[in-house]
Amino acid sequence: MNLAKKIAGIKPSVTLAVTSQAKQMAGRGIRVINFAAGEPDFNTPLHVRTAAIQAINNGFTKYTPVSGARELKAAICDKLRRDNALNYQTEQIVVSCGAKHSLFNILQVLCQKGDQVIIASPYWVSYPQMVKLAGARPIIIPTKINNQFKMTGKQLASSITSRTRAVILNSPANPTGSVYNREELAEIARVVLRHNIYLISDEIYEKIIYDKKRHISIASLNKKVNKITIVVNGLSKAYSMTGWRIGYLAGPKELASAVAVLQSHSTSNPNSIAQKAALTALNGKEEFIVKMQKEFSKRRNYLLKEIRKIDKISFSKPEGAFYLFCDISKTGRGSLNFSQKLLEREKVAVVPGVAFGEDNYIRLSFATGMEDIKEGVNRLAKFISRIRP
Numbered sequence: 001m002n003l004a005k006k007i008a009g010i011k012p013s014v015t016l017a018v019t020s021q022a023k024q025m026a027g028r029g030i031r032v033i034n035f036a037a038g039e040p041d042f043n044t045p046l047h048v049r050t051a052a053i054q055a056i057n058n059g060f061t062k063y064t065p066v067s068g069a070r071e072l073k074a075a076i077c078d079k080l081r082r083d084n085a086l087n088y089q090t091e092q093i094v095v096s097c098g099a100k101h102s103l104f105n106i107l108q109v110l111c112q113k114g115d116q117v118i119i120a121s122p123y124w125v126s127y128p129q130m131v132k133l134a135g136a137r138p139i140i141i142p143t144k145i146n147n148q149f150k151m152t153g154k155q156l157a158s159s160i161t162s163r164t165r166a167v168i169l170n171s172p173a174n175p176t177g178s179v180y181n182r183e184e185l186a187e188i189a190r191v192v193l194r195h196n197i198y199l200i201s202d203e204i205y206e207k208i209i210y211d212k213k214r215h216i217s218i219a220s221l222n223k224k225v226n227k228i229t230i231v232v233n234g235l236s237k238a239y240s241m242t243g244w245r246i247g248y249l250a251g252p253k254e255l256a257s258a259v260a261v262l263q264s265h266s267t268s269n270p271n272s273i274a275q276k277a278a279l280t281a282l283n284g285k286e287e288f289i290v291k292m293q294k295e296f297s298k299r300r301n302y303l304l305k306e307i308r309k310i311d312k313i314s315f316s317k318p319e320g321a322f323y324l325f326c327d328i329s330k331t332g333r334g335s336l337n338f339s340q341k342l343l344e345r346e347k348v349a350v351v352p353g354v355a356f357g358e359d360n361y362i363r364l365s366f367a368t369g370m371e372d373i374k375e376g377v378n379r380l381a382k383f384i385s386r387i388r389p
């Protein structure tokens, strides 16, 4: 079939594909250890689920304003003020069908043919593809494991051209777990401010952070940075609500209006029932988040301790998110071959690093139960010990 050029060069999401393959194998009764999951393995909190059922029973089942119900946007403004020291009005917020959708929309309204968008590698799988779908070109900045996979201001400065439209920043990061500190953010912001470009700050993992580190939104550094930043966040990770599809952006009014226009001709409002659930989550206590953080922290520490014992694997300690990005180059295998053989032989699913732009790595997610983590590490060690050069 003769499909449009814009879709021909776009690869499907590897993260979603591997997760679904692992779930299918499990469905066939195979004991798969799923280190591929890109979503928390907890149920959505009960009070949030109850709010959704109430929304249905109360008839909150019609269209809402395209950019989200006013009440929810007000709750998002409160959250941004409370957690991130950011002041926005509801006109600056657009609620979409997940943070992925928010990012997609932003790139659609910012970019046109010939534009460039800067992304640090390893990157989340969808960034370059979304940039291409917006007609622009992804410009990749390679980062180093000994700099915790963070891009520096210097690197950024040398990648900006007259065609640069935006830089995507992701902290805490997927797949590396890197968290930028205030100085590093300030350095990036200084460079961006010297040019007429935007900062897209993906903060979806802000609540999953370790060792008493604190997430800082780059938009909170000062007024000038705030004006050129578009903050993206959502409910998927913080409240274990991946299936509900609620994400949002906060940014300049003109941009928010443009995204609302785009959305009015595509999805319209995000699901009304999920919006009510999101409202309850944001206005509720953080008990669930604290519990989830503790559990992730326990698993992370265990995984770090055990993976350190495996020869031929190295990593940079993740400070946030729920992933461990491991260098497997010493095994002599590329990431696709390594991941496929690991799944076939040991029934352990991981995401090949090539999906994130780094073929020498694999991503292990610890969004899976402790028993499975223990078993998975044993299987991984066995697999590696049997690899012959």
Ligand code: PMP
Pocket (backbone or CB within 6 Å): 038, 097, 098, 099, 100, 101, 124, 170, 173, 174, 202, 204, 233, 234, 235, 236, 242, 246, 247
């Ligand atoms: N950004 C990053 C870095 C992610 O890992 C994800 C999760 N897939 C998203 C955005 C999108 O999350 P969602 O669309 O579920 O809100």
Ligand code: GLU
Pocket (backbone or CB within 6 Å): 013, 015, 016, 036, 037, 038, 039, 100, 124, 125, 126, 174
């Ligand atoms: N954030 C997850 C991941 O990277 C979800 C999958 C996706 O949306 O691509 O695995």
